[in-house]
Amino acid sequence: MKRHCMALAGAATLLSGCMPADVRPPASATVVAPAAWRDAVAAAGSIAPDWWRAFGDPVLDRLIEDALARNTDILAAAARVQEAQADIRTARSALLPAVDAIGAGQYARAPGASGLSTSTALQPELQANWQVDLFGRLSRLTDAARLRYVASQADRDAMALSVAAQVAQGYIGLLALDAQLFVSQETVTSRKEALRLATDQASVGYISQFELTQAQSEYQAVEQAIPQIRLALSAQENALRRLVGDLPGPVARHRSLIDFPVPVVPATLPSDLLRRRPDIASAELAIAAADARLAADRAAFLPQVALSASLGQLLVNATDYDPVTIWSLGGSILAPIFSGGRLTAQVATATAQRDQAAFAYRGAALAAFEEVETALTGVLRYAEQIDRLHNRRTILKRSVALATDRYRGGYAAYIEQLDAQRNLYATELDAISVRQLQLENIITLYRALGGGWSGGQTGGG
Numbered sequence: 001m002k003r004h005c006m007a008l009a010g011a012a013t014l015l016s017g018c019m020p021a022d023v024r025p026p027a028s029a030t031v032v033a034p035a036a037w038r039d040a041v042a043a044a045g046s047i048a049p050d051w052w053r054a055f056g057d058p059v060l061d062r063l064i065e066d067a068l069a070r071n072t073d074i075l076a077a078a079a080r081v082q083e084a085q086a087d088i089r090t091a092r093s094a095l096l097p098a099v100d101a102i103g104a105g106q107y108a109r110a111p112g113a114s115g116l117s118t119s120t121a122l123q124p125e126l127q128a129n130w131q132v133d134l135f136g137r138l139s140r141l142t143d144a145a146r147l148r149y150v151a152s153q154a155d156r157d158a159m160a161l162s163v164a165a166q167v168a169q170g171y172i173g174l175l176a177l178d179a180q181l182f183v184s185q186e187t188v189t190s191r192k193e194a195l196r197l198a199t200d201q202a203s204v205g206y207i208s209q210f211e212l213t214q215a216q217s218e219y220q221a222v223e224q225a226i227p228q229i230r231l232a233l234s235a236q237e238n239a240l241r242r243l244v245g246d247l248p249g250p251v252a253r254h255r256s257l258i259d260f261p262v263p264v265v266p267a268t269l270p271s272d273l274l275r276r277r278p279d280i281a282s283a284e285l286a287i288a289a290a291d292a293r294l295a296a297d298r299a300a301f302l303p304q305v306a307l308s309a310s311l312g313q314l315l316v317n318a319t320d321y322d323p324v325t326i327w328s329l330g331g332s333i334l335a336p337i338f339s340g341g342r343l344t345a346q347v348a349t350a351t352a353q354r355d356q357a358a359f360a361y362r363g364a365a366l367a368a369f370e371e372v373e374t375a376l377t378g379v380l381r382y383a384e385q386i387d388r389l390h391n392r393r394t395i396l397k398r399s400v401a402l403a404t405d406r407y408r409g410g411y412a413a414y415i416e417q418l419d420a421q422r423n424l425y426a427t428e429l430d431a432i433s434v435r436q437l438q439l440e441n442i443i444t445l446y447r448a449l450g451g452g453w454s455g456g457q458t459g460g461g
Helices: 003-018 052-053 056-072 073-095 135-201 209-244 270-276 279-301 342-408 413-450
Strands: 097-110 113-132 304-317 324-336
Touching: 052 056, 052 135, 056 073, 056 135, 056 279, 073 135, 135 209, 135 279, 135 413, 209 413, 270 279, 270 342, 279 342, 342 413
Parallel strands: none
Antiparallel strands: 097 113, 113 304, 304 324
16 A cells, blocks of 8 residues: 555656646736825724715715615625635535445346246445545635635625615705705796896887897706706606615705805825725735636646545345346545646636736726825815815805995896806806816725725635
8 A cells, every 4th residue: 555655646746737827916907006096185083884874974874875775786796705605615515535326226027947938136326426635626626616705705895885885976966956956046046037027128128129039048958957857856766766775756855055064075195095995905815816716727737536435235026026226336536647738728817817816906006096086186186176166156146236336226138137147057067067076076985995995804615
């Protein structure tokens, strides 16, 4: 037995020399995090997992919680986690012996020395087969399955983070449409009064018919915007309900857009991003899983040892049988010698897939750094735009008042007042749009920073 073991070890050593070399991932796929962000505007602190509560809106809290529980994309991602967990059990099963029960029976009639005779034979049997994982090929496949399972958990968390951000941005969009509707309705009211005055003045020849038609056109333009905004409101509500996992319908509001706070986003180091973002964690785990699969394909060049055993009884002619116990023990060694390049091609395929995973990881990391840098810059720039628009709106309100006084005093044409009103309306809509973009940028920054998700999860099946 000792000689046989030594011979087997020698054969394994000889065949291992035929294995392809272990090639590491390409150096160009590595990522080095920057030392600091270009625009570090946030305060120190940590990101809470329920980051959306920083907005202080109970309706938004409930919408996101419902979405995390009922959104179909999140539920599908959770089902993929269960699938990956089952794959671990499948891979582990290859490490254990397989036991099968076999039952064979035969009823025969055949000529014999004394004429025709009949016989009955039964053969119940247990068979066991076990592939010995001498060189770790099956263990590597199990490791790959386990890593894919943890990656699926990260994918589920990434989906949850994305859906939470979509719901928050959808709710902000709903409040922005509410604000647009309010401003448009207020403008219609003021334009209606201006149109009534212009009609009276045109009837006595104080203003021209051209100025009257201008006033009518401006009134109709704002009034036309109201049904468009109402249509957009219904579409936005239906989209939000779909994200939450509900049928179309109305969505409650807690506060207006102008009262919606802008939370301070905690500062983090760029290196923290590589550990916090679930999509980066998933990409990193994908590399590890591909490496494990590559190691399994390389181990396929080494001998595979299988053991088998069977135990049963042979029962002939049930009326007067004498049971016979039958058994067998055996083993086999499969040592690949020539496969037409199949094993080498499998290793090359696994290597290329591992390299693809490495470049995907680099791409995910670069995209993450880009998203955070852009969102951090947006915190500063949107705040500047808000200040400029507030100043412009204050100036335009005064301009409308002056134009109205000049017109009523006979010092200016009616078109000046219309221009001032038009500019004020456009500026108010711009202020709503920029406010919406400012809040959406904060949500984007929370999502880009990982939204409180923390890595280091482990799992098994």
